[in-house]
Amino acid sequence: MSEQVYHFGFGVDARYVKYAGVLMTNLVHQHLGQPLCFHLACDGIGEEDKRRLDAFTMLYRNVELYIYDMTKMLDRLNQIRSDAPQRLHRSVLLRVLLPAYVPQNVERLVYMDADMICLRPLDELFRLELGDNAVAAVSIHSAKNSAALKLSSGRYFNAGLLVMAVPVWRSRELTQRVVDYYQRHSENPPLLEQDALNAVLDGEFTELDECFNFLVEVNNPLTIKYPETAAVLHCVNEAKAWTKGCMPQIYALYWRYVRLSLWHDLQPSEPNTAKAVFLAGVTAELNGEKDDAIKYYGAVAKRLMEYYLEEKPELLNK
Template identity: 30%
Template sequence: MSNDTIHIALGVDNNYFPYAGILITSILLNSPENNIIFHIALNEILSDDNRKKCSKFNNIYKNAQIKIYDLSEQIDKLPNLSIYTDKRFNKSILLRLLLPKMLDTAIKKIIYIDADMLCINNIETLWNMDIAANIIGACPYKEKNGQEQIKRLGLKNNQYFNSGMMIMNLRAWQEKNITEIIVECYSKFYEFFLLPDQDAINIVLQGNIQKLSFKFNRMLAANNRLLAAYERDDILLHFVNEAKPWLDGNTAAIDELYKKYMHQSLWNDIKFIEPDTAELMILAGENYEQKKDYKKAAHYYKKAAKQLFTENLQDNND
């Protein structure tokens, strides 16, 4: 077993805590020889069910521990998200800006990961990355999307980075008061930010971010066969936008992969969520058709048709 304890941070609300639990389980199953401490920040008081699961987790795993940080008071002091921000987000996404300041100064570095990710290989490969000359290491957006964000924010460097996975040089972060600087940037310009925490991080840390391989943050869509591919040596899969792995009707491969880790976790009782837009319903129908489950495919095609009819009727009335 490695003597070097790996520190991993997450920021969630109570609704996302079970998904964080499944992610944590996938990390442990792929890194059995490592000691790992998971630092989980919340923007609200931990619910009874999540607290019980957390306590059970800490009793079961001898090489891992979950530590909880209630940052609701600090989050409440920050401005609400911009009206331009995607409605899927809430202020819990700002937890990644605040948590580094709360951590013990003896911790030299930490990996931050979003809860909508899954680990499929040993996390130690990421932990051993040397980013000493920079404040964080992260994966950039691909060319077209990246250039759009660079132009929107007026960035001087030619990279726009995803904040869903960051390895942080915690000592440099704390010494340079990065939390305070980024929070000030967010508080000043939040009304113009589409991706609040991510925009602020890219503005403040431009020139101090080490570019990492996409295998550490492979962005994909769980429900779209054209956008669900990943490489065998990838470490972390990141399910972006609305296509989450706990949504019903994903591709057969992603569904099988996610359920493999879910069933081995303490959070094996989660309920999969039904798609709520016509686009998601159509993709679910296509995936069930591929699985030869024609009854479920027809269910989602019918729901999609009904929703599209309702939306078009409303548009005509307007």
């Protein structure tokens, strides 16, 4: 009897391919010797990343990699509304498209956002019984989200990690149904494909333990703690593990895999929202990095002044 292959899926735009590469390295090192197959759905991909991905499959002989360039498919969908948060771009829709395009022999696919860190092997996800459900996910107990979508079940999940029963997904034509919902409501759902998935499934999902999608705000000292049982950390909101200002414990976890990866020359990115810049200043201050703290606090003060000059000039004259 052949050993089970673990299939993992990711959806990224060209800028995020490198972060998917680091996560794939992370997963390889958490599943040493285990046959793995990665399915990378891309909204564009650069030549340098193609070269590194080719080298990746040569380096790890237990790994197979499929790359799907879905740029043209995304071009056919409605554009993401202009007021969507910066962290949401159209590549988030790839998690909905991918199950329809993986090879026919794939029965179980674990989809993961590229801003995740795997802390231990995920064998349970490939043994999990889903019953008649197409998806397993971590539930978010949010009456607000359920009410906004008018979910009769009152059950809502986070789509950052999805365990997919691919044959069931296909038999229920979920890719087409979720895309149709998104196309009809693309100006309304605040969380785009996550809301569309929840609206179509309306509670028909198997609930995962929170440990498989534990949400952390990596630059916020108030929300950085996670339990020892956590299997996957999900870096939510604008700051990521690769953003300057990340708390030291998360930085150490993530950059260990950066150094092990073929993207070892990756550099931390600058925070790009006022909140992230402010929290980068807090982190720098906690770490005793006075110059960085001054830089980030000064940048926040400048942004606030620009805001008041443009939007609320009358308040500055009081």
